[in-house]
Amino acid sequence: MSRVNPRIDGSIRYAIDQRVPGSWHLRLVRSTIPSGRVTSVDTSLVEEGVLVITPEDARSYGSYGCQIEDQQMLTEQPRFVGDPVLAVVAATEQAARDAVAVIDVDYDETPAVFDEIEAIAATAPLVHATHATSDSDSAYFDMRPQDGTNVCHRFRIRTSALQGRTEPDLVIDPPALDDDPLRDAFAQADVIVEDTFHVPAAAHVPMEPHATTAQWVDGRLEVTTGTQTPFNLRQDLAGLFGLPTEGVRVVAPPMGGAFGAKTFMRTEALTALAAKLTGRPVRCVLDRDEVFNELTRHAATVHMRIGATREGRFVAKRMWAYVNTGAYADCGPGVAQKMGYAGVGPYRFDHVAVDSYCIYTNLPPGGAYRGYGAMQSVWASERLVDELAARLGMDAVELRRMNLLRDGDAFCTGEIMHDTHFEELLDDVAKAVSWRDGRAGKGVANMLKGMQTPSKAEAEIHQLPDGRYEVRSGTADMGQGATEMLTRLTAEYLGVPMDQVVAPTPDTDRVPYDTRTTSSRSTHMMSRALEAAAKDLLNHGSIGRGFVSNEGGLDPDTGQGIASSHWHQGAASAQVDVDPETGLIDVTTLYASSYAGRVVNRAGAELQNEGSMIMALGSALFEEIQYNQGQMANPNLSDYNIASALDCASISHRVMEIPGAEVHGLGETAVPPVPPAIGNAVASLGYHPRRLPMTPERILTSRDEDTP
Amino acid sequence: MTWHMPTSVDEALRLRADNPDATVVAGGTFVGVLTRQRLLDSEDWISLQHTRELTALNDAGDLSVGAMVTHRRMELDPAMISGWPGLAAAFAVVASPRVRNVATVGGVLADADYASDPPAMFVAARAVAEIASVRGVRREPVEDLITGHYATSLAEDELITRVIVPRPTGKAVYRKLRTRSQEDRPAVAVAVARRGEEVRVVVGAVSDRPQYFPDVCASWQPVEASAREIADEYAARISYIDDSRGSAAYRRHVVGVEVRRALMGVST
Numbered sequence: 001m002s003r004v005n006p007r008i009d010g011s012i013r014y015a016i017d018q019r020v021p022g023s024w025h026l027r028l029v030r031s032t033i034p035s036g037r038v039t040s041v042d043t044s045l046v047e048e049g050v051l052v053i054t055p056e057d058a059r060s061y062g063s064y065g066c067q068i069e070d071q072q073m074l075t076e077q078p079r080f081v082g083d084p085v086l087a088v089v090a091a092t093e094q095a096a097r098d099a100v101a102v103i104d105v106d107y108d109e110t111p112a113v114f115d116e117i118e119a120i121a122a123t124a125p126l127v128h129a130t131h132a133t134s135d136s137d138s139a140y141f142d143m144r145p146q147d148g149t150n151v152c153h154r155f156r157i158r159t160s161a162l163q164g165r166t167e168p169d170l171v172i173d174p175p176a177l178d179d180d181p182l183r184d185a186f187a188q189a190d191v192i193v194e195d196t197f198h199v200p201a202a203a204h205v206p207m208e209p210h211a212t213t214a215q216w217v218d219g220r221l222e223v224t225t226g227t228q229t230p231f232n233l234r235q236d237l238a239g240l241f242g243l244p245t246e247g248v249r250v251v252a253p254p255m256g257g258a259f260g261a262k263t264f265m266r267t268e269a270l271t272a273l274a275a276k277l278t279g280r281p282v283r284c285v286l287d288r289d290e291v292f293n294e295l296t297r298h299a300a301t302v303h304m305r306i307g308a309t310r311e312g313r314f315v316a317k318r319m320w321a322y323v324n325t326g327a328y329a330d331c332g333p334g335v336a337q338k339m340g341y342a343g344v345g346p347y348r349f350d351h352v353a354v355d356s357y358c359i360y361t362n363l364p365p366g367g368a369y370r371g372y373g374a375m376q377s378v379w380a381s382e383r384l385v386d387e388l389a390a391r392l393g394m395d396a397v398e399l400r401r402m403n404l405l406r407d408g409d410a411f412c413t414g415e416i417m418h419d420t421h422f423e424e425l426l427d428d429v430a431k432a433v434s435w436r437d438g439r440a441g442k443g444v445a446n447m448l449k450g451m452q453t454p455s456k457a458e459a460e461i462h463q464l465p466d467g468r469y470e471v472r473s474g475t476a477d478m479g480q481g482a483t484e485m486l487t488r489l490t491a492e493y494l495g496v497p498m499d500q501v502v503a504p505t506p507d508t509d510r511v512p513y514d515t516r517t518t519s520s521r522s523t524h525m526m527s528r529a530l531e532a533a534a535k536d537l538l539n540h541g542s543i544g545r546g547f548v549s550n551e552g553g554l555d556p557d558t559g560q561g562i563a564s565s566h567w568h569q570g571a572a573s574a575q576v577d578v579d580p581e582t583g584l585i586d587v588t589t590l591y592a593s594s595y596a597g598r599v600v601n602r603a604g605a606e607l608q609n610e611g612s613m614i615m616a617l618g619s620a621l622f623e624e625i626q627y628n629q630g631q632m633a634n635p636n637l638s639d640y641n642i643a644s645a646l647d648c649a650s651i652s653h654r655v656m657e658i659p660g661a662e663v664h665g666l667g668e669t670a671v672p673p674v675p676p677a678i679g680n681a682v683a684s685l686g687y688h689p690r691r692l693p694m695t696p697e698r699i700l701t702s703r704d705e706d707t708p
Numbered sequence: 709m710t711w712h713m714p715t716s717v718d719e720a721l722r723l724r725a726d727n728p729d730a731t732v733v734a735g736g737t738f739v740g741v742l743t744r745q746r747l748l749d750s751e752d753w754i755s756l757q758h759t760r761e762l763t764a765l766n767d768a769g770d771l772s773v774g775a776m777v778t779h780r781r782m783e784l785d786p787a788m789i790s791g792w793p794g795l796a797a798a799f800a801v802v803a804s805p806r807v808r809n810v811a812t813v814g815g816v817l818a819d820a821d822y823a824s825d826p827p828a829m830f831v832a833a834r835a836v837a838e839i840a841s842v843r844g845v846r847r848e849p850v851e852d853l854i855t856g857h858y859a860t861s862l863a864e865d866e867l868i869t870r871v872i873v874p875r876p877t878g879k880a881v882y883r884k885l886r887t888r889s890q891e892d893r894p895a896v897a898v899a900v901a902r903r904g905e906e907v908r909v910v911v912g913a914v915s916d917r918p919q920y921f922p923d924v925c926a927s928w929q930p931v932e933a934s935a936r937e938i939a940d941e942y943a944a945r946i947s948y949i950d951d952s953r954g955s956a957a958y959r960r961h962v963v964g965v966e967v968r969r970a971l972m973g974v975s976t
Contacts, residue, residue, distance in 0.1 A: 581965040582885060622888035626952060636745065639952050644804065646890035696887050697958040 007254075007479065015226030015253045016211035016285055023213060026267075026274045026284040027096040029086035029103050030293075031078030034362040034630030035112035035125065038076045038085055038105055045102035046088070050095060051278055052103070053087040058273060061240045066138035066232060066264040068145070068152050068329035070128055073240075073270045078107070079127055079327035080364050081631045082293040089274045089282055112362035114630055116301055116324035119150045119361045120172050126150060127327060127360035136239070137515070138232050138264060140454060143333055144556045146170055150360040152325065153333035155340045157354035157412050157559030161185070171355055174303040174320045185316040185351035189307025193387045194318075197304070197380035198691045201324070201625040202297040202618075203635075204369060205642050206478075208256025209291045214271040215281035221248045221272055226255040228263045228368075228476050229516040234508045236265050237272060252506045258478035259615070260368030261295050263518055264330060292635035296625055297369035298335055299324040302343060302380035312394050314349050314403040317412075321356040321377055326365040332358040335366065335373040337554065338450060341563050342672070343377025344412045345385070346422045346448040347403040352412035354559060362630050368518060370615055371671035374449040379692060382445035382676035386683055396680065397430045397444055404446070414560045415552075421569055421595045421656065422446060428654060429573035429677070432591035443680025444573045445673040450519075450564030451665060453552040457525035458512035459533045461490060463542040464502075469494060471503040471530070474514030475522045480667055481604035482522060488601055489527050493534030512545070520568055520665030523600060525550070527663045568665060569595040572613075572673035574681040580703075583696035585621060585682055592674060593654045597664035605655045609670050613651050616674030618643040622693045712754045717761050717840065717869055723754050725842045725865040730754045732867065734776060734815035737807050762814070762869065767791050771873040775814025779826075783808060792873060794880020794901060798829035801884045804891050814868040820854045820917070822949070823893035827854055828912030829882050831920055832899035835873045841866045850918075857916040878902030881973035883966050887953050895953035896962045900970040905930075907974065909967055911942060914959045919946050928971070935971035939964045 006012035031038075043052050058073040065071045074084050085105060090096040113119040113127070131145030131152055144154040146169055154170070162182050177183050177192065186192055212225040221241060227233050230250040238245045255262055267284045275282040286294060305318040321339050325332030340356035369375075389396040404422040411417055426446055433442045460472040471490050477483045486503040494501070504510075514526070529546040537544025552562025575589040592613050599605050622641055626633040634640040653670065679689045688702040712730065714720035723730065730752035733739050742748035756762055762776035767787040782788055782799035789796050802808055802825045816826050817837060830850040837853050839846050842865060850871070853860050862868070880901040887895040897912035907928045911919040924941045928934055943964035948956035 582962050584885070584887075618889075634952050638741065641888040641892050644889045644891035646804070695954075697954060700958075700961075 012254055014208050014211070014256045015224065016208050016256070018213055018224045018253055019283065020213050020215065020281040023281040023283040024089050024091055024274070024278055025093040025096040026087055026089050026271055026282050027100045028084040029088065029100050029105060031081060031083040031085050031107070033078060033107045033109045034081050035079060036107045036109040038078070039108045040106045041086065042104040046099045047095065050088055050090040050099045052099070053089065053274060053277060055085070057277065061273070063132065064236050064240055064265055064269060065134050065329055066136055066236065066331055067134055067333045068143065069132045069134045071328045073273055080362050082364055083327060084270065087270055087274060089278050112630055113150070114361050114363055114627060116299065116322040116359045116361060119359050120170065120322060120357065124150055127362060136232065136235055138331065141337065141553055142556045151357045152329045152360055153336055153358040154556070155337040155356040155559065156557055157340060157344070157352050159352045159412055162351055162353050163558055170357070171320060177305065180318065182318065182353045185318065185353060186307040188309065188350065189315040190310040191388065191391050192305060192307040193384060193391055194303070194305035195384055195387060195690060197302045197383060199300050199376040199379055200692065201299040201363070201366065202369065202623045203292050203625055203640055204259040204261035204295070205637070206255065206257030206259060206261055206291070209286045209288065210262060210266050210294060211285045212268050212271045213281055213283045214268065214275040216276055219247070223249070223268050223272060224251040224253060225268050226258065226262050227252050228258050228478060228518055230474055230476065230506050230508050231513055232264055232516055233268055237269060240269055241272065248508070250508045252476045254483070254505065255476065255478040259370045260372070260518070261291070262478070263368045263516065266294060288637070289635035292625070292640070293364045293632055295330065295367040296326065296364055298332060298366035298373065298376065300339060300376035302377050304343065304380045304384050306384055306388050308388060308392065310392070312392055312399050312402050314347050316351040317344055317349050319343050319354045319377070321354070323356060323358050324361050324363065324366060325358050326361055326363040328365040329358065329360070330365045330367040332366055335368070339373030339377045341413060341559060342374035342447065342449055343381045345378070345381045346405045346446050346569065348405060348409055349412060363627065364632065370612065370668045372449070372519060372668065374447060374672040375616070375619065375675065378445070378447045378672035379675050379679070382447070382673065383679050383683070383690070386443070386680045397426060397435055400426055400444070400446055411563070412559065413554060413563045415562050417567070419566070419661065425569060425571035425593045425595060425656065428593040428656070429571040429591055432652070433573045433575045433589055440684055441577060441681055442573065442575050442684060443677045443682070444571065445676035445680060446571045447672045449568040449668065449672060451524065451566055451568065452515060452519040452521045453550050453562060453565045455515035455521060455525060456547070456549045457514050457529040458545070458547045459526060459529040460512055461494070461530070461533045461537050461544045463537070468500045468502060469496065471501060472511040473503065473526055473530070474506045474511045475526050476506050476517040478517065480608060481601060482517065484604060485523055485600055486526070486530065489530050490534060493531050494538070520667035520669070522665070524566060524663050524665045527600065566664060568669045570669035570673050572670065572677035574677040576678060576681040578682055578685050578687065578699060583700035585678070585694060585696070585699060587617070587650045587678060590617065590650045590674065590678070591652050592670035593656055594666045594669035595664060596655045596657050596666050597661035598659070599655060599657045600663060602655070605666060606653070608667050609653045609655050610651060612668055612670035613653060613674055614643045614648055616671045617647060619692060620675035620678045620694060622695060624693050710752050713758045714754065714756070715758045715760070717759060720754065720756060720759055720867060721840055721842050721865070724867055727752050727754065728864045732756065734812040735778065735810040737811045738815060738819045738821065770875060773813050773871045773873070775812060775868045775870060777813045779808035779811045780805065782813065791875060792833070794876065794882060795829055795833055795873065798825050798882040798899060801825060801882070813871055817850065817853060817871070818860060818862065818868055820858050820860050822857060822916055823913045825884060825894060825897055825912065828897050828910040828918045829899040830871065830873070831918045832901040832908045832910040833873050833876065833880060834908070835871050837868050838870045838872060839866050840869045851920055854917045876901060877904060879974040881970045883970045885962055885966055892953065896959055896966055898966045898970040900974050902974040907971065909938060909942060909971065911946060911963055911967065914948050914963060915946055921945060930975035932972060935968045935975065938971060939967035942967045
């Protein structure tokens with residue numbers, strides 16, 4: 001019961017520790033150009049005994065992609081600097097590295113496009129000639145690719161009065177109000193504010209890099225890999241290699257951090273191919289710079305317009321989000337959808353119209369990142385609410401309070417809200433910065449974020465011969481405390497001590513199906529599956545099974561439907577000083593409040609909340625992936641800083657619990673509201689931040705441009 | 709791969725002379741990063757971890773700091789805090805305690821990394837490096853030791869053995885401006901040490917090496933107008949780098965602000 005957490009005493013075995021004796025090592029030859037074709041390859045200096053895998057070897061297996069099938073294991077037509085064009089497999093890691101170093105690849109470079117706005121222009125080079133959507137479980141909504149453009153998905157929200165209009169398929173430049181076919185949405189508004197905001201790409205920086213071992217055993221593929229998505233991976237690997245899903249086994253050991261970086265297919269397919277071609281177990285571990293290039297947070301440009309009455313009642317919101325998904329879609333369409341509705345915020349509007357475009361560029365792929373699209377649009381929406389408050393001459397907290405969603409209100413998707421706590425959260429964060437005692441240097445922000453809907457979670461509890469209980473669940477442990485959650489809840493539901501429960505690593509051969517460990521869904525969904533499994537076991541003997549699902553989904557053209565079966569609700573506040581001569585922001589208070597419903601593990605919940613805030617603090621103040629002609633300029637921890645212990649002194653927070661409420665997820669809730677809370681605090685001192693991160697240099701410039 | 713572990717300076721110098729291609733490792737914070745990033749690949753290493761002589765710190769007369777004295781000791785040693793508080797302050801803001809516990813005085817000078825904190829303060833404090841080889845011992849002011857980007861005047865067989873810093877007679881201020889994490893290196897660093905009515909202003913982390921202009925400092929008077937004038941002149945004279953911590957234009961602007969503030973810090 002009081003055993004030390006194995007992450008702390010070092011006894012844990014991560015994916016990277018799962019060495020199989022006799023493994024060969026996979027290294028990748030990566031494109032040095034952002035767009036073009038491989039014209040020749042010289043492997044004459046590669047030592048004997050090293051296998052070089054070419055795109056030709058991989059071609060017959062076809063394409064993959066969790067939402068759009070746009071990616072091949074190796075390509076002759078690289079689409080970003082870092083795209084794998086060849087792979088080598090050797091008996092030692094050093095031999096594989098040596099081989100990569102002596103391979104010479106020539107390219108014919110073609111025009112590339114990096115910026116999401118430039119990529120949507122009619123004249124932009126196409127990153128992919130055609131769009132092929134996926135029929136995988138991960139493509140849980142209808143795609144709206146725009147043929148002949150770089151838009152691989154378009155998500156729209158149109159509340160009822162705005163549906164059925166004649167509109168252009170693609171809006172490249174958000175029109176002025178008078179030129180917008182939906183301008184009548186703002187007819188009742190006395191005051192309208194609008195602005196453009198930008199969030200750059202960022203890195204997840206899991207301490208453990210991506211690590212995979214693959215082996216073929218009697219025609220079956222066994223993959224041990226750090227993944228948040230073992231069942232999606234099983235399905236996609238089976239599809240690629242022409243196997244039934246049972247022909248693939250995915251084991252997901254605990255991860256040394258993931259934050260979204262270890263979702264869907266990463267290096268697993270290529271490692272499996274290498275294992276097939278060599279007839280040996282093959283191991284692939286990425287270097288730090290490769291981790292940076294493997295998957296990033298989506299950069300996004302968001303243009304937003306809000307209209308309100310003189311009294312401050314919100315009338316209408318219009319939003320255009322341009323989401324930079326890089327060279328491959330990955331789950332970018334899903335991110336664009338969530339960015340679309342999260343940007344509306346937890347407010348009532350008469351009318352809402354949102355266009356969110358998922359756009360290909362010649363940059364590393366964007367993918368899941370803690371906050372999943374919400375951070376980008378919440379940055380825009382909560383900054384703009386403060387601009388509106390300033391224009392109306394109203395208090396920023398009161399303006400929000402007046403318009404917050406409450407139980408029984410309809411969200412812009414049409415769904416009716418329940419279990420809402422936005423007002424308590426807002427009051428809590430305002431109090432944390434003594435809002436009543438003066439507003440200078442202070443800011444608040446609200447947010448709502450959806451959870452994966454639809455989804456399924458299933459759990460089994462087996463009584464072992466020694467009397468203990470084994471939890472079989474697909475929930476992966478990436479440092480968020482999943483194993484402890486599973487163990488603690490099972491013990492509680494069965495009424496036994498925690499040391500009578502074991503929760504082994506997810507193994508698709510042994511555990512029942514679960515959608516994936518993402519979107520802060522696991523504690524909410526799996527806890528209920530476990531509760532049902534425990535009941536089943538107590539009623540029916542030695543094995544219990546429990547299953548839950550949530551139903552819903554959104555129409556991609558109107559955004560109507562069920563966005564989320566339960567809502568992540570959060571707020572943040574900040575107090576800052578700004579040095580007017582250097583632009584340095586000193587955050588003296590940073591506070592976040594997240595609604596948790598019933599808390600399963602208080603210490604764990606608090607760590608999650610703090611972790612979200614720390615990650616968001618970095619994004620607010622200094623984290624940004626920089627590119628030079630498509631080449632990442634700072635893929636290391638010297639040139640790319642993350643928040644350190646010294647940056648966290650101002651942080652305090654609350655996990656808001658309501659006894660008897662249902663269990664809510666909170667793994668990401670405190671990420672999106674932190675940057676705008678800081679931004680609004682900075683803005684209260686006469687600056688006008690629109691771009692993240694708020695570097696001192698940008699803060700100085702934002703005053704020069706805008707101080708009245 | 710060979711690791712040499714000399715236990716005396718004499719032995720270290722002989723090894724250095726006999727193995728000109730060997731890489732010297734002191735605390736390992738710099739060499740470790742280079743090795744991990746595969747920018748440095750050495751077959752021969754000379755570790756100074758067992759060279760106890762190099763860990764001496766004495767404050768009789770001038771300060772004498774052995775090359776293997778750690779940053780943490782420079783920050784916390786009572787002799788430092790009472791006698792050389794400005795220098796101690798510059799070491800106290802380097803990276804994190806984990807780095808300061810192992811990073812050394814000799815290492816930070818031999819690396820000559822433009823973004824390190826201590827070199828600018830050493831120059832402001834009139835520090836002199838003692839450099840030894842099998843050929844003998846020489847002394848060189850730190851401003852001459854560091855010649856450019858990761859470049860020093862050290863010959864292939866030489867080793868920094870200690871640094872000598874005169875006892876200060878006036879205030880010293882170290883201002884470190886970080887634009888990213890609080891564990892980051894400076895975007896702009898200003899070290900100022902006063903000696904009677906004279907002052908040395910040294911700007912670090914903005915160019916290839918610490919920037920010191922004696923002719924500009926010569927005009928200093930402990931008043932704001934003078935501080936402003938010197939700050940503007942420093943801002944104008946330096947040729948700036950542009951990196952992920954700040955653009956050249958931002959650095960120029962901030963040097964004008966921070967030099968003025970640092971000078972005002974020693975004016976009263």
